[in-house]
Amino acid sequence: MTTLAAPASISAIEAALAHLSDPEIPVVSLAELGILRGVREGADGTIEVVITPTYSGCPAMGQIEDDVRAALKTTAPNARVVTQLTPAWTTDWMSEAAKEKLRAYGIAPPQCGSAGDASHGTVKFSRHAVRADVVPCPQCESHNTTEVSPFGSTACKAQYRCLDCLEPFDYFKPY
Incomplete structure (x- = not known):
């Protein structure tokens, strides 16, 4: 006689997914990001793992889905992966641990999220507010940096250069 295994609990599934890292930034987990x-x-009783891309055209989403499915094979083989686009992902969802790991990896973390951050302020020119963010260098922590290109190694990052240590670095753009 064959007995069916009891369905995995949501906490067991979360634990099975906790180690999954972002394919483009392997030092940060998908949960931390x-x-x-x-x-x-789900409405039909099937377990659903919900993922949201950092932006709608993120090329890593296929790999992320594959990684989630592979992690679910033993814990919840019948679970489905649901890509949810709304609400749109924001850097506000990124944990402080993720920001520290980005910095240690050489990527400047976002300075603020979609809602803004009063600690970074704005400068008013006429009737328009302009962000006055300074992106500190993740290598030497200097604030003497400049944007080289709004396009970095991936679309969610910009390329910067430190004018003190002269090192180039990516900046994870706030969304």
């Missing part, structure tokens, strides 16, 4: 939105029971 806020890409892994949650695990829930």
Whole structure:
């Protein structure tokens, strides 16, 4: 006689997914980045793992889905992966641990999220507010940096250069 295994609990599934890292930034987990939105029971009773891309054209999403499915094979083989585009991902979903790991990896973390951050302020020119963010160098922590290009190694990053240590670095753009 064959007995069916009891369905995995949501906490067991979350634990199975906790080690999954971003394919483009392997030092940060999907959960820390806020890409892994949650695990829930769908309307039909099937477990769903909800993921949200950092932006709608993120080329890593196929790999992320494959990694999630592989992690679910033993814990919840019948679970499905749901890509949810709304609400749109924001750097506000990124944990402080993720920001520290980015910095240690050589990527400047976002200075603020979609809602802004009063600690970085704005400068008013006429009737328009302009961000006055300074992106500190993740290598030497200097604030003497400049944007080289709004396009970095991936679309969610910009390329910067430190004018003190002269090192180039990526800046994870706030969304």
